[in-house]
Amino acid sequence: xxxxxxxxxxxxxxxxxxxxxxxxxxxxxxxxxxxxxxxxxxxxxxxxxxxxxxxxxxxxxxxxxxxxxxxxxxxxxxxxxxxxxxxxxxxxxxxxxxxxxxxxxxxxxxxxxxxxxxxxxxxxxxxxxxxxxxxxxxxxxxxxxxxxxxxxxxxxxxxxxxxxxxxxxxxxxxxxxxxxxxxx
Amino acid sequence: xxxxxxxxxxxxxxxxxxxxxxxxxxxxxxxxxxxxxxxxxxxxxxxxxxxxxxxxxxxxxxxxxxxxxxxxxxxxxxxxxxxxxxxxxxxxxxxxxxxxxxxxxxxxxxxxxxxxxxxxxxxxxxxxxxxxxxxxxxxxxxxxxxxxxxxxxxxxxxxxxxxxxxxxxxxxxxxxxxxxxxxxxxxxxxxxxxxxxxxxxxxxxxxxxxxxxxxxxxx
Numbered sequence: 001x002x003x004x005x006x007x008x009x010x011x012x013x014x015x016x017x018x019x020x021x022x023x024x025x026x027x028x029x030x031x032x033x034x035x036x037x038x039x040x041x042x043x044x045x046x047x048x049x050x051x052x053x054x055x056x057x058x059x060x061x062x063x064x065x066x067x068x069x070x071x072x073x074x075x076x077x078x079x080x081x082x083x084x085x086x087x088x089x090x091x092x093x094x095x096x097x098x099x100x101x102x103x104x105x106x107x108x109x110x111x112x113x114x115x116x117x118x119x120x121x122x123x124x125x126x127x128x129x130x131x132x133x134x135x136x137x138x139x140x141x142x143x144x145x146x147x148x149x150x151x152x153x154x155x156x157x158x159x160x161x162x163x164x165x166x167x168x169x170x171x172x173x174x175x176x177x178x179x180x181x182x183x184x
Numbered sequence: 185x186x187x188x189x190x191x192x193x194x195x196x197x198x199x200x201x202x203x204x205x206x207x208x209x210x211x212x213x214x215x216x217x218x219x220x221x222x223x224x225x226x227x228x229x230x231x232x233x234x235x236x237x238x239x240x241x242x243x244x245x246x247x248x249x250x251x252x253x254x255x256x257x258x259x260x261x262x263x264x265x266x267x268x269x270x271x272x273x274x275x276x277x278x279x280x281x282x283x284x285x286x287x288x289x290x291x292x293x294x295x296x297x298x299x300x301x302x303x304x305x306x307x308x309x310x311x312x313x314x315x316x317x318x319x320x321x322x323x324x325x326x327x328x329x330x331x332x333x334x335x336x337x338x339x340x341x342x343x344x345x346x347x348x349x350x351x352x353x354x355x356x357x358x359x360x361x362x363x364x365x366x367x368x369x370x371x372x373x374x375x376x377x378x379x380x381x382x383x384x385x386x387x388x389x390x391x392x393x394x395x396x397x398x399x400x401x402x403x
Binding site for chain 2: 075112117119
């Protein structure tokens with residue numbers, strides 16, 4: 001073997017989490033003004049393509065991150081829940097803005113006081129509406145959550161949180177048998 | 185007021201007679217239209233309120249549809265701008281009123297008409313046959329206040345779910361709603377999904393609390 005080539009050792013979980021976290025495809029559930037900020041989040045200025053999430057999927061079958069942006073009425077809740085159920089596992093959810101998180105200023109009969117009343121939420125973003133940076137930060141929080149998941153080896157005890165590089169669990173086995181751990 | 189409480193009030197203009205009101209516009213002065221309505225329908229106009237040079241004409245509910253027909257076909261008010269209901273709970277004797285804003289585009293005149301509606305018999309004739317624009321506004325008014333518009337082709341709720349039983353903009357309706365009146369989806373993944381929002385797409389139909397209009401394929 002040529003001495004310039006080597007092996008890359010890792011775990012299945014690490015590779016799977018690396019792939020998942022860097023290609024989160026958002027399902028833009030834009031309900032109100034937050035959706036405008038979500039467009040900026042996907043647009044060229046804030047460019048969520050840097051995080052691998054530029055491919056907004058309007059079909060729930062192809063998405064794995066639902067961004068509920070805006071206030072959710074009781075009537076809409078059923079539609080959102082159906083779209084959520086159609087998304088394939090594993091899936092994550094961001095409640096974007098005060099209204100999606102808690103009902104916000106819409107403290108009235110027609111608005112659900114927080115979408116966590118009927119569906120699971122991973123990250124809440126405060127703000128009315130939040131700036132695109134806040135949405136990117138929420139996306140990075142979801143990425144961190146994904147990187148710390150164990151999906152293949154089920155008997156893992158979830159340990160302390162690892163950094164992005166540590167969670168990659170990368171080691172390079174060079175041809176002379178030396179292993180370097182913790183980054184390429 | 186004690187001197188220690190040193191409030192600063194914004195000075196308020198004294199009420200001026202309507203002729204001197206700087207905001208009065210010629211387009212809202214519809215004296216001749218009111219005269220024309222009174223000649224055509226002597227019982228129709230119950231009250232005329234003038235505020236800031238604007239006429240608000242109260243029309244009796246029985247002749248309202250005829251007045252609207254005359255307004256559109258004879259007096260040139262061909263454009264319905266807005267229509268909505270008002271709940272005057274414990275403020276005024278007939279509890280509800282519905283206002284209509286018409287515009288005569290050729291003459292450049294605006295006309296505001298109000299119709300009082302009794303609480304026990306909250307029914308008005310629909311003007312959707314005359315003005316197509318009234319369609320959704322009447323549905324909204326029905327949804328929010330429960331005023332029924334007789335002769336409306338499709339008087340469904342506009343905003344609330346079709347099986348909702350209350351009218352939320354009535355003053356006695358609590359701001360935070362009535363617990364249990366609006367179902368949420370189940371909290372567990374296994375739970376049965378309630379209220380199908382896409383019932384029509386699955387060739388089903390949600391429960392309806394109103395009479396559907398008869399299908400008419402000829403039109």
